[in-house]
Amino acid sequence: MRIRYRLLDLRLGAVSMAVRAILKMGDPQLLQVARPVTDFQAPEFREAVLDLRDTLAAVKGAGLAAPQIGIDLAVVLFGFDRLVRYPDAPSVPMTLLVNPVIEVLSESLEEGWEGCLSVPGLRGVVPRYARIRYRGRDEWGGQIDRTVDGFHARVVQHECDHLIGRLYPTRMQDLSRLGYTSVLFPELTDPSAD
Numbered sequence: 001m002r003i004r005y006r007l008l009d010l011r012l013g014a015v016s017m018a019v020r021a022i023l024k025m026g027d028p029q030l031l032q033v034a035r036p037v038t039d040f041q042a043p044e045f046r047e048a049v050l051d052l053r054d055t056l057a058a059v060k061g062a063g064l065a066a067p068q069i070g071i072d073l074a075v076v077l078f079g080f081d082r083l084v085r086y087p088d089a090p091s092v093p094m095t096l097l098v099n100p101v102i103e104v105l106s107e108s109l110e111e112g113w114e115g116c117l118s119v120p121g122l123r124g125v126v127p128r129y130a131r132i133r134y135r136g137r138d139e140w141g142g143q144i145d146r147t148v149d150g151f152h153a154r155v156v157q158h159e160c161d162h163l164i165g166r167l168y169p170t171r172m173q174d175l176s177r178l179g180y181t182s183v184l185f186p187e188l189t190d191p192s193a194d
């Protein structure tokens, strides 16, 4: 049985807004492999796109995957100009990516700090492939095909992991480098920082 929460639902004419609750680590829905999207016009998918956008905007995060808001579809949303949570991160274009496939272009791994909206209050050092090509569809079924590196590559790997039921602590190699954001990065004052 799936329980869906709707914290805020404003309907203004044709405009609908829904900020959903974000599931936290321990919820079995975060451990599932997400279903691929087959119908880009399906109401279930269109609603998922809107809810991902509204929810990510509300929490000012770097990225969000559909399973994190209780939607069993292979959809992720990521991108930002500048982040309070990651002030040193370069900008990444706002991207809604459907049915993603990642190809590793360099076996070299880079370590970097990650947080997750489903693991609130914590940060950990996670190794990720330095350079990847990712392909998938945009929200209307158009092709996306990008070769990226650095933080962009990290964000995509983190978000796509949510579609195969993986949270970043399960990718860590040294759990001594997992800790509370408020202790590790006391200069980050955002009270909702993940």
Ligand code: NI
Binding pocket: 115, 116, 117, 118, 158, 159, 162
């Ligand atoms: Ni996450």
